[in-house]
Amino acid sequence: MNKSFKIEIIELLLFGIIWIGIFSIPFFNQWGYATLDWDKLLSEWFRIFGFFMVFLINILLLIPKYLISKKYKTYILSAISMILIVSVAGLFLNSVLFPEPLKMPPMDLVSGIPMELGSGMPAPIGFKPERITDYNSMSLVIIANLIISFLVVGSSTTFKVIGQWLIAEDRRKDLEKEQLRTELAFLRHQVSPHFFMNTLNNIHSLIDLNAEDAKDAVIRLSTMMRYLLYETSQGHTSLKKEISFIESYISLMQLRFSKHVKVALEVPDGIPDLQIPPMLFISLLENAFKHGVSYQKDSFVLFSIGISDNMINCIIKNSKHPKTPNSEKRYSGIGITNVKKSLELHFGNNFTYEVNETDTEYQVYLSVPIE
Helix, strand or coil: CCHHHHHHHHHHHHHHHHHHHHHHHHHHHCCCCCCCCHHHHHHHHHHHHHHHHHHHHHHHHHHHHHHCCCCHHHHHHHHHHHHHHHHHHHHHHHHHHCCCCCCCCEEEEECCEEEECCCCCCCCCCCCCCCCCCHHHHHHHHHHHHHHHHHHHHHHHHHHHHHHHHHHHHHHHHHHHHHHHHHHHHHHHHHHHHHHHHHHHHHHHHHCCCHHHHHHHHHHHHHHHHHHHHHCCCCCEEHHHHHHHHHHHHHHHHHHCCCCEEEEEECCCCCCCCEECCCCCHHHHHHHHHHHCCCCCCEEEEEEEEEECCEEEEEEEEECCCCCHHHCCCCCCHHHHHHHHHHHHHHCCCCEEEEEECCCEEEEEEEEECC
């Protein structure tokens, strides 16, 4: 049962309980009397039924046809017309079906002792009492009916609009979740080819230099591919597996570079069992190797990760070398763009991404909350 259906069921039950309570009021008003005045009771129920008709027409016809369609002027005019028609018709039918009892004038049965004949007593022969219409009382009844009808329309419209808003909000959240899953899947598929393209280039360069190292690199790469295919398909992975993935990546990169490139990996001794988005750090580390390593000069890459205050803190440093004409767009491209997009989709604004740069060092600081 989806949330929208639940909201509609709750709305229906709420309306049912309210109207059952309203229709019960005339009955409980006569609860203390010895006998029920059925004529008065039926007259009150008929009057309430008129308000119930106003409610049904508004809920089932006017709101879906005009208000939800944003035809506000048409809705207002239709609601006012409906209230006038139903109210006037209800008063007319009520007066026909349940007329006020005729009161007989005072009569002297015995000299000096007046007595009023009740409506249940027969009228004197030839006497035809006139029906006296109290126009002031009738005006008050009409005004009261109109006020109650407007209140019924206003309250029912408010409840219905709130219900529709909750349903629309639920659908919007479902669409956002689906869009989030789609975008994250797209980002993962975009990151993976970008990463493998660079890694295959590394392996290609090893084939002529050291065939055994190249074979070992292929095995490591296949292990990493298995991780990407099966461990990240759910949109999350454990921190321990992600760090193991990073360790394999660093091992592959160390096969390519000479000993003058120092690579340091700092991770906690006991890695807690935490869930994180997959491929969260690899693009940053990949860019550190791509832009921070020089074949002619001493270079370094540092990857450090720690946990404090319910936050996962990652620092990636790399050496910085003088720019060449081909490196004007440093630290840009698909990888970094996807990292920032993925962070926004996963954490909204609840993360820290900072870049600190000097003449000799480039540092990225990333802090994300523990899910």
